[in-house]
Amino acid sequence: MKRYETVYDVMVIGAGFAGMAATLFAAERGLSVAQAGATGGIDFSTGFLDLMAVHPVAEGRYWDSPWDAVDAVIRDVPGHPYARLGKECIRTALDDFTTFLASQKLEYLGHADRNTPVFSPAGTVKRTFRVPRTAWKGTEALRDKAPTIIVDFHGLKGFSGPQIVEMQKQQWPDLKTARLAFPGSIGELYPEHMAWTLSAPERCAELAKAVAEHARNVEYIGFPAVLGLNDPVRTVSLLEELTGRHVFEIPTLPPSITGPRLRATFDRGLAPRGVCTFSQKMVLNARRADDGLFSFQIGAAGDVRTVRARNAILASGRFFGKGLLAHRDGVIEPIFNIPVTQPSSRTQWHTERFFARQGNALNLSGIEVDDRQRPLGTNGAVLHDNLFAAGAILAHHDWMRMKCGAGIAIATAYHAVRSMIDSGSKG
Ligand SMILES: Cc1cc2nc3c(=O)[nH]c(=O)nc-3n(C[C@H](O)[C@H](O)[C@H](O)COP(=O)(O)OP(=O)(O)OC[C@H]3O[C@@H](n4cnc5c(N)ncnc54)[C@H](O)[C@@H]3O)c2cc1C
Structure with missing residues (x-):
């Protein structure tokens, strides 16, 4: 009897906006996909898809044109995730994402080049x-x-x-x-x-x-x-x-019905695309064999499955999703032990005024990636040529204050999938 039944083209770790988007984009391109993850930001979201609205956050400057705001951010914050993508990639990613949602009866509207004022709760x-x-x-x-x-x-x-x-x-x-x-x-x-x-x-x-x-x-x-x-x-x-x-x-x-609506839409829409979903299950650990294949243990004690995949997309979020863990002596990424860019000491995590307009340095923490969104090790070299990352786990953005949460998640997921395909992902 074979020890492993299936080797997937990609294992997506995460079921928030970034994990859902990566799973969708990969499955739509004919890749076999396994996905694991529990509750994420998507479950609590208002349902609005933010692209970019506030920059610089310290000034609280609101932008009518998200694209002008993206230009400004790319100019001022070279490490921001949008800086690796370009506007065409961001636009296509959001279009593909909302086209899928519309096909599942969750239609979105908006202007091509303008943000729309909406009520918050x-x-x-x-x-x-x-x-x-x-x-x-x-x-x-x-x-x-x-x-x-x-x-x-x-x-x-x-x-x-x-x-x-x-x-x-x-x-x-x-x-x-x-x-x-x-x-x-x-x-x-x-x-x-x-x-x-x-x-x-x-x-x-x-x-x-x-x-x-x-x-x-x-x-x-x-x-x-x-x-x-x-x-x-x-x-x-x-x-x-x-x-x-x-x-x-x-x-x-939160929790508003707008989040469960999004999740239900993905549950409906991903299954027919052949995605193997480990719903509410976490990746416990990952190992990369000499032949480059990843094997993941998924589940909880007493109910653990092993899944193998040629590639992985890490979309595990930050602290809320548990993609990053804050320990007394620093912030870690628990699955691959990827170095996390973070303030040099714990005393610098927050400003004295927690709700200060400029935000807290901890909220810019995350992992570093190369232009193809492959995580970097301590020496600045790519950790694994078949490991990609997307979403809030990336360093150098404060999505909550910049109003760019879903935009970063969806666009970086798109870029990660594209990079993975360019590097020859299918078995
Ligand atoms: C209350 C709230 C309201 C929001 N409203 C909006 C909004 O109106 N508009 C907007 O654009 N954005 C909004 N966002 C932000 C948006 O949801 C986030 O930017 C986005 O969720 C980041 O997506 P992510 O997928 O990278 O991370 P997350 O949403 O944090 O998802 C991380 C995923 O990774 C999974 N994970 C972590 N560790 C593991 C592991 N070991 N194994 C398997 N899976 C793992 C988690 O279970 C989770 O599914 C909101 C967020 C919150 C919390």
Whole structure:
């Protein structure tokens, strides 16, 4: 009996934005892919795809054009992940990613060369590059300051219509709010349960009826993002039909349904592409044999599988995803023991004011890679010619403050897959 059944073209380590994107891009190019990973940033995301909006972070300068912002970042921060890619690569990566999402009923909209102002869950406005179709009408209402009502629900935490109105009232007098009972429910409400409930047309009809008396003089109705899980565009269209108003969603505070929607979309879309998914499983260790093949142990004590692959893409994130671990004496990368660029001592991890606008040095930590996104060792040489890296684990960016999280993850995943294919990845 053979000890190993399959040798995959690539093992993707990570199931956040970068891991999902790398898996998709590799599978679409005909590579056999195994993927492992647990909960990542994607599960908590607002669903907006940020490309680049703030630079320099110390000045908090917002950019309307993400591409001008990318140019500025490449000029000012030569180590930034975008500096290795070029704008065409970034654009193609995001287009391919959103084309896939649209094919799975999760359509995104946005301008070619402009960021779009959107509501954050707290009622503030941020700029982002791609917006789920279900939130798009909200960007129009916001732009035109049109007569709009924000609906929230008794028992739903993490979303407050009055807070949004309070934040916007100076510049938007025609914005109002109403708090309703959610159809068929009393007590505490959870976005996922609400989304399932509203997948049923009769529940939508009840909701539309409840909203009607509050929505007489408005053009737009904004809801928390609970309007369906697998086909939210259909739920939004139905509510528009039933209310005769434009309808849009605003993400709730994490965990919002917008993250599980993305994950469910990948679960649906990757399986038919032949991806072998180790869902909620971690790579425990990696070994590279003399013939260059990687073998990975995946799972947890008592339930460990071995997977072999010709290449690997490390998309394990930073601290949140556990791609980097912060120990008392420094930050490490636990799977391959790749050196991590980091502040020289722990006292420099943070500034005295934790929420200082310029951010904390620790948030620029990460691994170094060459132009083909292969991790570098302490001597600056490529560690393995068949190991690539993508996403937040790369050094020299503060995605949270720069508003470039999904953009970096998706574009670097694209570049990693392309580099891997260029180096002859298939068996
Ligand atoms: C609350 C929140 C809201 C956000 N909102 C937005 C937004 O609105 N727009 C935007 O553009 N971005 C947003 N982001 C950021 C975006 O999610 C991150 O930039 C992005 O997640 C980074 O992606 P990543 O895949 O590199 O890392 P992560 O998302 O951290 O994913 C890392 C993955 O690696 C896996 N992993 C780690 N170690 C192992 C191992 N040993 N074996 C196997 N798998 C492993 C983890 O389980 C996880 O699946 C948000 C993030 C958070 C946390």
